[in-house]
Amino acid sequence: xxRAREAGAKLWDWPVRLIHWSFVALxxxxxxxxxxxxxxxxKRLGLVMLGLVVARLMWGVVGSxxxxxxxxxxxxxxxxxxxxxxxxxxxxxxxxxxxxxLALLGLLLAEVVLGLVTQDVDGIESGPLNYLVSFDVAExxxxxxxxxxxxxxxxxxxxxxAILYYRLFKRDxxxxxxxxxxxxxxxxxxxxxxxxxxxxxxxxxVAAALAWWLGAGAPH
Amino acid sequence: MKFRKIALIAAGCAVVAGGTLAIAATPSDVxxxxxxxxxxxxxxxxxxxxxxxxxxxxxxxxxTNANAIAGAAVKVAAGFPQGTGPEAGVKTTALPxxxxxxxxxxxxxxKLVKAAQAYQLAAASGNLxxxxxxxxxxxxxxxxxxxxxxxxDN
Ligand code: HEM
Numbered sequence: 001x002x003r004a005r006e007a008g009a010k011l012w013d014w015p016v017r018l019i020h021w022s023f024v025a026l027x028x029x030x031x032x033x034x035x036x037x038x039x040x041x042x043k044r045l046g047l048v049m050l051g052l053v054v055a056r057l058m059w060g061v062v063g064s065x066x067x068x069x070x071x072x073x074x075x076x077x078x079x080x081x082x083x084x085x086x087x088x089x090x091x092x093x094x095x096x097x098x099x100x101x102l103a104l105l106g107l108l109l110a111e112v113v114l115g116l117v118t119q120d121v122d123g124i125e126s127g128p129l130n131y132l133v134s135f136d137v138a139e140x141x142x143x144x145x146x147x148x149x150x151x152x153x154x155x156x157x158x159x160x161x162a163i164l165y166y167r168l169f170k171r172d173x174x175x176x177x178x179x180x181x182x183x184x185x186x187x188x189x190x191x192x193x194x195x196x197x198x199x200x201x202x203x204x205x206v207a208a209a210l211a212w213w214l215g216a217g218a219p220h
Numbered sequence: 221m222k223f224r225k226i227a228l229i230a231a232g233c234a235v236v237a238g239g240t241l242a243i244a245a246t247p248s249d250v251x252x253x254x255x256x257x258x259x260x261x262x263x264x265x266x267x268x269x270x271x272x273x274x275x276x277x278x279x280x281x282x283x284t285n286a287n288a289i290a291g292a293a294v295k296v297a298a299g300f301p302q303g304t305g306p307e308a309g310v311k312t313t314a315l316p317x318x319x320x321x322x323x324x325x326x327x328x329x330x331k332l333v334k335a336a337q338a339y340q341l342a343a344a345s346g347n348l349x350x351x352x353x354x355x356x357x358x359x360x361x362x363x364x365x366x367x368x369x370x371x372x373d374n
Contacts, residue, residue, distance in 0.1 A: 035372070119266065121370075122258075122366060123262035123263065123269075124265055124269070124362060130270075
C-alpha cells in the first residue's frame, strides 16, 4: 500500500511508533518469562518497559504535537462536547481515545512500579526495590502486580476492539498510520508540528538512566 | 473393682477425646499450618537477602534467619498427610505429584533440611561469604521443590 505509506501528513513520529510497538513486543515476553519462572530475564525486560513508559510520559510533555497529553486530553466538558458532535477533534487521538491512552499508560506505569517491589511466592526472586519494603507489603504488591496485569489484558482487548470498530464501521484505518506514521487528514485539519530528534534523544537518555538506577536498587 | 471401672471409663474417655482431637485437625487446619510454616521460611529468606544487600551485612541477622529456616525446615515433610492435596477443597498450591512421587518429595524436603543446617553453621562460623554461599544453596532447594510440587497459580 504505497499510498498509505506516502500519502497524508506526518502524524505519529518515530518515537511514538517505536515505543508503541515495543510495548506490543514486550507484553507477551513479560508474560512468558514470568510464567516460565525466568524472573531474571523478566526483570531485565521489565526495566526496559519501565524506561519506555517513562520516555513516553516525557514525550507526552515535550514531544511532537500528536503525542502531547495537553493536546488530546480534554476535561469532562470537552469530552461531552466531542461526543455530542459539537466539537471536532484535532488530528490524532480524539477525546475518547485519550482516556484509553491515559488508562493504558497509567496501568503500565503502575505495573512497572509494582514490579520493582514485588517478590516471588518463596521470597527468593524479587524486584530490585523489594528490599525497601516488608514481606507483607511485597505480598500485596505481588497480588496487585498480577491484578494490574489482568486489567491490562482487558484494556488491550478493548483497544483492539476499538481499532476494529473504526476500521469496520467508521472506515477509518488506524493501524497503517501507527506503522508508517502518515495519515490523510480530514478537510480543514492542521498538520501537527513535530518535535526535533534531539529532544527524543534527551528523553531516552533520562529514561534509560532512571531505569538503570532503579534496576541497581536505587543506590545513593 | 469400682476403682478399676472408673479408671477404664476414664481411659476410654481419654482415647475418645484424643481421637476427636486428631480428627479435629481437619485438612484445612493442616494446610493452613503448613502454609504458615512456609511463610516463616519465606520471611526469613527475604530477611537474609535484604541483609546481604546492606553495605555491612550483619552475621547476627543472618544467624537469626538461618535458625528460623532450619527450625521450620524440619516440619515441612510432615505437613502433607494423605487427603490434604487439591482434593481437600481448600486453597492450596500443593500439586498431586507430592502424593504420587512421595520419595522424591521427601528427598527434596531432606535437601532443604541439610541446606538449612549448613546455612546455620556457616552463619555461626562468622564467615560472611560462606554464609552467603550457603544461603544460595538453601534458595536452590526451595526452588527445586517448588518447580516440581507447587503450582504457580493460586
Ligand atoms: C508492564 C510491565 C510488566 C508486566 C506486564 C509484568 C507481568 C508480570 C506477570 C504476568 C507476572 C506473573 C504474576 C503471577 O501470575 O504470579 C509477573 C511476575 C513478576 N514480575 Fe512482572 N511485569 C512487568 C514489570 C515488572 C518489573 C519492572 C519488574 C521488576 C524489575 C517485575 C518483577 C516481577 C517479579 C519479581 C515477579 C515474580 C513475582 C511472582 O511470582 O508473581 N515485573 N510480572
